[in-house]
Amino acid sequence: MVRIFLALLLGVVAFFGPWFPIGLEDKFHGFDSAGQTIDCFLRAEISISSECAPAGKNLSERLIGYTVLGAMAAAVISILGLLPYIDRLTSAFVALAGGLAVTAAGMTFFQMMGEGGLSFTDMDWGAYGALVLGLACIWAGFDGMRHGNE
Numbered sequence: 001m002v003r004i005f006l007a008l009l010l011g012v013v014a015f016f017g018p019w020f021p022i023g024l025e026d027k028f029h030g031f032d033s034a035g036q037t038i039d040c041f042l043r044a045e046i047s048i049s050s051e052c053a054p055a056g057k058n059l060s061e062r063l064i065g066y067t068v069l070g071a072m073a074a075a076v077i078s079i080l081g082l083l084p085y086i087d088r089l090t091s092a093f094v095a096l097a098g099g100l101a102v103t104a105a106g107m108t109f110f111q112m113m114g115e116g117g118l119s120f121t122d123m124d125w126g127a128y129g130a131l132v133l134g135l136a137c138i139w140a141g142f143d144g145m146r147h148g149n150e
Helices: 002-016 030-042 059-080 087-115 125-147
Strands: 018-021 027-029
Touching: 002 030, 002 059, 002 087, 002 125, 018 087, 018 125, 027 030, 030 059, 059 087, 059 125, 087 125
Parallel strands: none
Antiparallel strands: 018 027
């Protein structure tokens, strides 16, 4: 049950949270990257083609979109983990979603340092939340694989 809520919370924070500043007043949010992909899934177009792929001009912005998708997929798959003998398999998906979130936060930080000379303090709460929840998902996923409990 904990893995379901952690993955769901990671997806929500990564989607709605601001990650980094784009200009003086504007910030990049997860829905800027994954919004069109979510719209494709709601129209029952299950594809990650060029039209439905997470948008972004660089790798870190696209990774934010994939973090949202991975976390939501891990939350849905973790519901199946409530069935016996499947719980350890779903724990691997939660750990992978957490690893994707940590990678996206790290790539965002390095992208910010390289492009605009921004510092670690310029990252916003969406990136910090995804980093912390990603680490919690990794921990919960590995704990579930090891013990098979909630």
